[in-house]
Amino acid sequence: MASEPLNLSVNGRPHRVVDALPGESLLFVLRERLGLAGSKNACEEGECGSCTVRVDGRLVCSCLVLAAATDGSEVTTIEGLGSDSSGAGLADVQQAFLDAGAVQCGFCTPGLLMAVDQLLDDDPAPDDLTVREAISGNLCRCTGYGRILEAVDLAAARRGSSDDSQ
Amino acid sequence: MTATIARTLDEACAALADRPHAVVLAGGTDLMVEANRGGRDMEDVVVVDRIPELRGWAQHGGSLRIGACTTCAEIGDGELASLVPALAQAARTVGSPQIRNAATIGGNLGTASPAGDTLPVLAALDAEVEVRSASASRMLPLHDFVIGPKATALEPGELIAAVHLPVTDGPQEFLKVGVRNAMVISVASLALVVDRPGRNVRIALGSVGPVPIRAVEAEVLAAERIDWSGNGILDSEVVERVCELVADAARPIDDHRGTIAYRRHAVDVLARRSLRRALASEEERNGL
Amino acid sequence: MSGVDAIVDVEVGRVGMDAPASRIGDDAPRPDGVPKVTGDFAFSSDLWHDRMLWGGTLRSPHPSAVIRHLDVGPALALAGVYAALTHEDVPGSSTYGLERADQPVLADGVVRYEGEPVAIVAADHPATARRALDAIVVEYEPIEALVNSELAEASEPIHPDGNVFRRIHLRHGDQTVVGRSDLVSVEGIYEVGMQDQAFLGPESGMAVPDGDGGVDLHVATQWLHADRDQVAACLGLPSDRVRLSLAGVGGAFGAREDLSLHVHLCLLALRTGRPVKMSYSREESFHGHVHRHPARMWYRHYANSVGDLVRVEAHLLFDGGAYASTSSAVLANATCFSTGPYRVPSAEVEGVAVRTNNPPCGAMRGFGAVQTCFAHEAQMDLLADALGMDPVALRRRNALATGDVLITGQRVTGSLPVVEVLDACAGHPSAAVRPEEPMARPGGAGRTADADHVVRGEAVALGFKNLMFSEGFDDSSEARCEIRDGVVTITSACAEVGQGFVTLVRQIVGEVLGTSEVVLEPASTVGIGSAGSTSASRQTWMSGGAVQLACEAARSDLLTRIAGDYEVPADDLSLVDGQVTGLPDGYSPSLTEATGEPVVASVVHRHAPTVPLDSDGQGDAHVSFAVSAHRAIVDVDPDLGLVRVVELTTAQDVGRILNPRQAVGQLEGGAAQGVGLAVMEEVQVEGGRIRNASFTDYLIPTALDMPPVEIAALVEQPEPGAPFGAKGIGESPTISSTPAVVGAIRSATGLALPRVPVRPEDIALADRDPVKSSPEVAA
Structure with a gap:
């Protein structure tokens, strides 16, 4: 039995989902119904952060959000993180991950980028412990976090210097 | 299939009056884990996290009302954190930043897990749970609300509206043992509240019993022996005895997260450390 | 839409074609990096079909x-x-x-x-x-259910093939030294819990x-x-x-x-x-999927009074679970490398891998060497203590080097810089400070420890393992290089699992053919032979080598053809920065012009042959070897048994560094898995049932658990026969990190801690008398 239609905005674009089943998570709807597979499914219990998105500005695990509860919400996913409004072009955090070698298998990468982007929005110059806590909900099994921490430093430094120049 | 996104408390109560067995969903961080596993039927849901009356907190004299849908992130930060520091510290140990942005205090109560991080603090503060339905409102002391592991006194058609707790004058501590440095389910936890004007001490334990446990004998002994009129220090022999009584109060089980022996030992250690932090002299504290 | 939607997006080789040619030794970027940071990269779980x-x-x-x-x-x-x-x-x-x-x-x-x-x-x-x-x-x-591995051999078979997957009885050197009275011996029983690869995808x-x-x-x-x-x-x-x-x-690690x-x-x-x-x-x-084998290991080390190892005896029992998977090869590795990177003139090691009704076990990063390294490094520390020697000095004194003979009787002919990695690691200055923040102490976010609850410990460990498949396995990798209109198309079935083969291909092509115009075809079984497994630290050598040889063959074919066209000796010609040079009159056609008519070369690459172990566990069973060192500094809260790894320092035998940034990523990531095994990771099996099959309860390190990894040295001693002299580097970091961390916890607490992962109760509830809790020490 399908539920009532669900209207939500993802990365600034309105979507109407008509055939979701009860209990489907926002993650499932993004991936399987809207074709936005950038948010990943690694644990589906909020322990890995691979599915991290913003819902109405709040960083959450989309696997733990009931899709039906997001009616009328604004959702931002990795596909909307790019440097311009259409999500095209690389955001500074994306570029920093590439430059620092923070990507290996890449499965945790979208969720980490969402968390790091939020962190740097909240705190442009976080110290090491703050960064580690901010990404402690994002498990990475390949990198041991070293290059990721370097990427955060790099992105923070670049944001700082571009802010200075304005 | 119905998923009602309630905009007001009345709307939520009305929906629950119609469908008393509907699932009440706030942050989703516990319920959706079950739903994703296929272990929770989500055919009929009342979503409550957009109800203004359930969000945020207010102070009325010496009492706080924290709306059920106030998130752990909100409790862990800002002015509320300075009013109930132990609750804030407990909220900061819940899950990850993403989880704390979604998880609510009402959800922590509704799930009533033995490992629920905020529950020992609420127990130590003699919090009361405000329960609402279309026809009534009632206040339940925490120990009457959490009646077993993952079991509450909520009746069909009821929802958690808020939790009420006192603002106390005195140190508060919350310590949690987990095998990992972050994002970990508690193996043992302890909340300590020292109420100086009331001259009492309250100690509650988490993850060492089916429900949060108050270490009453330990509390009584500590309150009796603290030099309330002087510097508020407890001497070391009394501390030893208080910690023994704390360990005795625990009713832990063996599971994949820890053993009975370790959990009992851990609350003893946590009691000692929390008492020292709360009651140590200025000089001692500086040395920590 | 029709077809498998996401698959057509995975053309990782076609990304970044306008970049300058990457060379061996560069910090070349991943060609699949952009789609991975934008979310466009299609993982296997992202596949979609409209009729699926x-x-x-x-x-x-x-x-x-x-x-x-x-x-x-x-x-x-x-x-x-x-x-x-x-x-x-x-x-x-x-x-x-x-x-x-x-x-x-x-x-x-x-x-x-x-x-x-x-x-x-x-x-x-x-x-x-x-x-x-x-x-x-x-x-x-x-x-x-048969769940106790110690009872497996004597129990009724639970499968028609019986309950023993393999037994190896390795005997090396003089077997009569046991009775000598002038020797110091130390003995211990060690246990490794079941670890999961816990890849994310x-x-x-x-x-x-x-x-x-x-x-x-x-x-x-x-x-x-x-x-x-x-x-x-x-x-x-x-x-x-x-x-x-x-x-x-989305990650593999053997699983x-x-x-x-x-x-x-x-x-x-x-x-x-x-x-x-x-x-x-x-x-x-x-x-x-299969897990890392749980193991029970008994060891006795003998040394003379000045600290020369004389003999090692060991019994290794590996629980393979219900089905064979790779248990036989895991056991061979465990047995062959059971004594570590040390000269051991006499050894008797009995290894047995058994079948039980526990979850099946097989490959995981380190492949048998992880378990025995935990044991042999604990033994080396115990021996140093018994001899009154510095543990680094004891290791140094016994360190293997090129020309030495292993306990399998095989002589090491390639590079093996054991002393170099040990000295670099142990001598590296530490940057560790005492944390001010309670969250940076053991217990982390739970804020359980004040500064005076914490004791600090430090230890060094060495790890040792083979590279590539062993014991006569016909290990090969095929690659094809086609150059057409200046674009180099490489075909290989090598599985990119995150390790960076896709990056390396571009670097090899850049190095050999001097161009960045590279397309790596999607890996498949169609039209190309096997590349072998992405495991055993083998793909850089095997498939990297195959790509190198295919590129060299294509270059040679091209230059030979041009030389014939212009009637000049082929040796006069070379390919420099995308131009053919050495032709008369300064004529220098571009690679694009020169390959209007394409050249194609295919190569099947094999390493030097090996032989199976004989009935005494002897034989030239392995191709190549690598060694690594870790030093761990840990903070321990002994009363609660909580641990914070403060710093890891490492030095590793790498042959030659092909991509420094990717290499660092391997060293850091591998060490994180070793830290996990040391202090938190275990698939808890009770009565054959997994009690913690979730990321809520199977804990892997978060960013608050993983310390900075200081790289003291990447020791570059080129390996003969390896492409560009490079050794595989993926597994070593996982091998020596675990014993270093546990050694450091021992040094902080004085406890024996013979089992990993070290659980809080192993520390907090341990008998505080280290003499009683240590393995037996006999002098």
Whole structure:
């Protein structure tokens, strides 16, 4: 039995989902119904952060959000993180991950980028412990976090210097 | 299939009056884990996290009302954190930043897990749970609300509206043992509240019993022996005895997260450390 | 939309074509980096087809049972369910396996571990599939499970092949030294718990029927061709009717070397005539792949009074679980490297891998050497203590070097800079400070420790392992290089699992052919031979070598052709920065001009041959060796038994660095898995049942658990015979990090801690008298 239609905005674009089943998570709807597979499914219990998105500005695990509860919400996913409004072009955090070698298998990468982007929005110059806590909900099994921490430093430094120049 | 996104408390109560067995969903961080596993039927849901009356907190004299849908992130930060520091510290140990942005205090109560991080603090503060339905409102002391592991006194058609707790004058501590440095389910936890004007001490334990446990004998002994009129220090022999009584109060089980022996030992250690932090002299504290 | 939607996006080789040519030694960027940071990269769980069905697997709840009755009829009766299959529906071989085909595709009358697949379904939605699985009727008659590995040999066989996968009785050197009275000996019993690879991307894939009885399988794997051969055998199809393509792999670490959902997907697709997708949940993933073998190990080391190792005796018992997987090879590695990178003139090591009703175990990063390294390094520290020697000095004194003989009788002919890595690591200055923040102490966010609750410890450990497959395995990798209109197209079936082979290909092409115009074809079984497994630290050497040789052959063919056209000696010509040089009159055609008529070269690359171990565990069984060192500094809260790893320092034998940034990533990431095993990671199995099959309870390090990794040295001593002299570097970091961390906890607490992971109660509730809690020390 399908539920009532669900209207939500993802990365600034309105979507109407008509055939979701009860209990489907926002993650499932993004991936399987809207074709936005950038948010990943690694644990589906909020322990890995691979599915991290913003819902109405709040960083959450989309696997733990009931899709039906997001009616009328604004959702931002990795596909909307790019440097311009259409999500095209690389955001500074994306570029920093590439430059620092923070990507290996890449499965945790979208969720980490969402968390790091939020962190740097909240705190442009976080110290090491703050960064580690901010990404402690994002498990990475390949990198041991070293290059990721370097990427955060790099992105923070670049944001700082571009802010200075304005 | 119905998923009602309630905009007001009345709307939520009305929906629950119609469908008393509907699932009440706030942050989703516990319920959706079950739903994703296929272990929770989500055919009929009342979503409550957009109800203004359930969000945020207010102070009325010496009492706080924290709306059920106030998130752990909100409790862990800002002015509320300075009013109930132990609750804030407990909220900061819940899950990850993403989880704390979604998880609510009402959800922590509704799930009533033995490992629920905020529950020992609420127990130590003699919090009361405000329960609402279309026809009534009632206040339940925490120990009457959490009646077993993952079991509450909520009746069909009821929802958690808020939790009420006192603002106390005195140190508060919350310590949690987990095998990992972050994002970990508690193996043992302890909340300590020292109420100086009331001259009492309250100690509650988490993850060492089916429900949060108050270490009453330990509390009584500590309150009796603290030099309330002087510097508020407890001497070391009394501390030893208080910690023994704390360990005795625990009713832990063996599971994949820890053993009975370790959990009992851990609350003893946590009691000692929390008492020292709360009651140590200025000089001692500086040395920590 | 039609076709498998996401797959066409995975053309990682085509990214970044306008970049300058990468060379060996550069910090070359990953060509798949951009799609991975934008979310466009298609992992196996992202595959989508507009007609696809969802597959699901019914698994045994019992570790050991007879199936009395099995009826999938009620599942088939549900709307939206398109197939429900059992062992009776497997048309070909009913079993599969990497070393021997002893594992049923679907259980036939008996289940031997909790989670063993019993039936599979295909349905229109994951929730429908779940309901269908619930509807299947199975009557199990549980039988007593064999879960104690020590009882396996003496117990009734739980499988027709018996309960012993392999026994190796290694004897090396003079066996009569045991009675000598002038020797110091130390003895210990060590235990390693079951570790999980815990890759992030769950097992997933999609099978698409070709309408002609064959099937295309898109799957995340480490070894396409070995999968293909096993799948085809089970389907009863010739191997060319089964085509495997690599879907995006979200980490592997050994867990994707065996089949998981491969045959199931193909069976469902062929039965329904529709594409079928399957993606394991995390809980299912814990049941759906092999783990690192739990091990019990007894050791006795003998040394003379000045600290020269004289003899090592050991008994190794590895629990392989219900099916063989790679247990035999894991045991061989454990046994061969049981004494570490030290000169041991006399040894007797008995290794046994047994079958039980526990979860099957197989490959994981480090592959047998992790377990024994934990034991031999604890023994070295114990021996240093017994001798009153500095533990680094004892290791240094006994360090292997090129020309020395291993306990397998094999002489080391390649590079082996044991002393160099040890000295670099142990001598590296530490940057560790005492943390001010409570959150940076043991206990982390729980803020359990004040500064005076914390004690600090430090230790150094060495790790030692072979590179590539051993014991006579015909280990090969094929690569093809085609240059057409200046674009180099490389074809290889090497599985990119995150390690960076896709980056290395561009670097090799840049180095050999001087161009950045590189396309790496998607890895598949079509039109190219096997690349072997992405495991055993072997792909840089094997497939990197194959690509290098193919590029060199194509270059040689091209220059020979041009030399013929211009009637000049081929030796006069070279290819520099995309230009052919050395022609008369300064004429210098570009690679684009020169390859209007394409050149193609294919190469099958093999390493030097090896031989199986003989009945005494002797023989030149291995190709090459690598050594690593870790120093750990840890803070311990002894009263609560909580640990914070403060700093790791490492030095590693790398042969030659091909990409410094990727190399650092391997060293840091591998060390994190070692830290995990040291202090938190264990698949807890009780009565054959996994108690913590989730990321809530199987804990891997977070960013607050993983310390900075200081790289003291990447020791570059080129390895003869290896492409560019480079050794595989992926496994070593996981091997020596665990014993270093535990050694540091021992040094902080004075406890013996003979088991990993070290649990809080192992410290907090330990007998505080170190003499009593240590393994026996006999002088």
